Amino acid sequence: MPELPEVETVRRALAVNLTGSRVLAVRGREVSMRRPLEPGRLNEALQGKRFAEPERRGKFLLLPVDRGGCLLLHLGMSGRLRLTGPDRPVETHTHLVIELEDGRELRFVDPRRFGLAVWLGAGGEEADPSLARLGVEPLDPVFGERLPALVRARRAPVKALLLDQTLVAGIGNIYAAESLWEAGIRPSRPGRAISESRVRLLAGSIRSVLERAIAAGGTTLRDFAGPNGDAGYFAVRLQVYGHAGRPCPRCGQPLREDAIAGRSTVWCANCQR
DNA sequence: CCAGTATCCTGCAGGC
DNA sequence: TGCCTGCAGGATACTG
Numbered sequence: 001m002p003e004l005p006e007v008e009t010v011r012r013a014l015a016v017n018l019t020g021s022r023v024l025a026v027r028g029r030e031v032s033m034r035r036p037l038e039p040g041r042l043n044e045a046l047q048g049k050r051f052a053e054p055e056r057r058g059k060f061l062l063l064p065v066d067r068g069g070c071l072l073l074h075l076g077m078s079g080r081l082r083l084t085g086p087d088r089p090v091e092t093h094t095h096l097v098i099e100l101e102d103g104r105e106l107r108f109v110d111p112r113r114f115g116l117a118v119w120l121g122a123g124g125e126e127a128d129p130s131l132a133r134l135g136v137e138p139l140d141p142v143f144g145e146r147l148p149a150l151v152r153a154r155r156a157p158v159k160a161l162l163l164d165q166t167l168v169a170g171i172g173n174i175y176a177a178e179s180l181w182e183a184g185i186r187p188s189r190p191g192r193a194i195s196e197s198r199v200r201l202l203a204g205s206i207r208s209v210l211e212r213a214i215a216a217g218g219t220t221l222r223d224f225a226g227p228n229g230d231a232g233y234f235a236v237r238l239q240v241y242g243h244a245g246r247p248c249p250r251c252g253q254p255l256r257e258d259a260i261a262g263r264s265t266v267w268c269a270n271c272q273r
Numbered sequence: 274c275c276a277g278t279a280t281c282c283t284g285c286a287g288g289c
Numbered sequence: 290t291g292c293c294t295g296c297a298g299g300a301t302a303c304t305g
Contacts, residue, residue, distance in 0.1 A: 003298060034281085034300070059299080077299055078283075093283080112282045114299055130300080156276060165300075172298055241298090262278065264296080 002075035004138065004170030005210055005236070007059050009217030010081055014054045014063070017083055021100045022050045023065070028096040028108075034076065034116045037095055045069060045119040046098065057125065058134045058169025069121045072128060076114030082107040134169040138206050143168075147206075148199040151191040158194060159187035160261035162206075171206065173263050174241045175213065179206040181240045186272040187265045188258075212236070240266045 002010075023046045028039035049065035056062070064070035073081075082091070083106050086099070096108035096117055108117055118128075125131045136146050150167050151158060161167055162176040171179070180187050183205040185198060194202075216236045239249050244257035248268040257266050 006298080032281085074299085076282095077297065110282095111284065112297090112299095114282070116300095154275080160276080163299090174298060261276090263299095 002059055002077075002079060003172035003175050004056075004059060005175070005213035005217055007056055007061055007075065007170070008214050010075075011054045011056045011061055014051075014061075014081075014083070018051050018063070018106065019053050020050060021102060021104070023047055024099040024101050026096065026098050028094075031095050031113065033095070033110070033113045034074065035118055037117055039096060042071070042096070042117070042119055045121070046071065057131060058137070058165055059172070060131060060134075062120070069119065072116065072118050072120040072131070073108065074116035076110060076112060076116070078112040079108065079110035079115035082109060133166045135165060135167040137169055138171065138203075138210055143207065144200055144203040147203040148196045151194060151199050151202075152196065154191040155193075156191060157188045157260050158185060158191050158202075159263075159265060161191050163261060163263070168206075170210075173265075174238065175206070175209055177241045177266050178239055179209045181267060181272060182209060184271055184273065186269075187260050187267050189273075240268070242266070 026039055026043035026046050028037060028042075030039065031037050046065060049067060052064045052066060054061060054063050059074060061073040061075075062070045063073065073079075075081075082088075083104060086103060086105050090097075090107070091109050093111040093113075094107050094109045095113070098106040100106065108115070120128055120131075135150070136143055147168070151161055154161055159176050159180060162171045162179070163173065177187070179202065183198070183202040185194065185202055213236045240255055244255050244266045246255055247253065248255050248271055251268065251270050253268060253270040255266050256269050257264055259265065
């Protein structure tokens with residue numbers, strides 16, 4: 001359940017509930033993920049360390065510890081974190097368990113294994129190839145100024161550009177569809193065929209959509225440590241994603257669904273041009 | 274360099 | 290009821 005707003009929601013929950021906790025031990029199985037999971041190495045790096053304030057870059061979650069280095073996490077398509085007491089049943093596809101000194105556990109669950117959990121030593125962001133290549137943060141103040149040049153330099157469909165993490169970090173299939181609908185831009189429109197002023201409008205829509213989603217996710221922060229720890233995803237009211245065939249909330253025409261950039265895309269042929 | 278497709282993996286919904 | 294197919298919130302290694 002992880003695009004930028006979901007990862008940010010998890011980050012905020014961990015900031016409240018994990019910061020200051022000390023690691024007793026890390027255990028798990030050596031399993032193939034986006035990069036091989038190495039629980040032994042993670043245990044060596046994390047044992048006895050105390051978690052500091054978590055950070056986010058795009059859809060990546062960084063959990064720094066005292067005395068340097070951090071645990072780098074990506075939730076992929078199906079990843080989730082559970083912060084829970086040790087007596088709670090362990091869900092299937094739990095690949096990593098971080099035992100904390102206070103008796104709780106941070107668990108990394110990811111059925112499809114498109115996610116990532118690696119140790120990031122000294123060197124920070126530059127030390128990791130995928131982190132180093134990330135583009136601009138949509139919530140960064142410079143986003144609105146930068147997006148027009150990025151989009152207008154390319155002829156690929158604007159939706160493909162929004163999904164390219166090296167251009168913009170954190171947008172996924174849901175919020176790309178929602179933002180383009182809000183801005184009234186056809187997802188298939190080539191980047192270079194959109195006026196500068198319309199790209200600026202799009203930047204504003206992206207920010208607004210993401211901020212509203214984060215605000216909605218934030219309402220479930222309390223539940224994070226509980227058994228029902230799903231962070232916020234279904235609290236967001238989506239306008240178009242998942243609503244193909246239903247009336248457009250703006251004009252009432254049926255929403256269409258087409259494959260753009262290899263991903264299913266819901267949009268309104270009347271409102272988006 | 275750029276754009277588009279195939280691929281990794283499991284779970285689940287829908288068709289028959 | 291069960292079996293099969295296709296699709297799912299992502300990233301990247303390929304191809305042309």
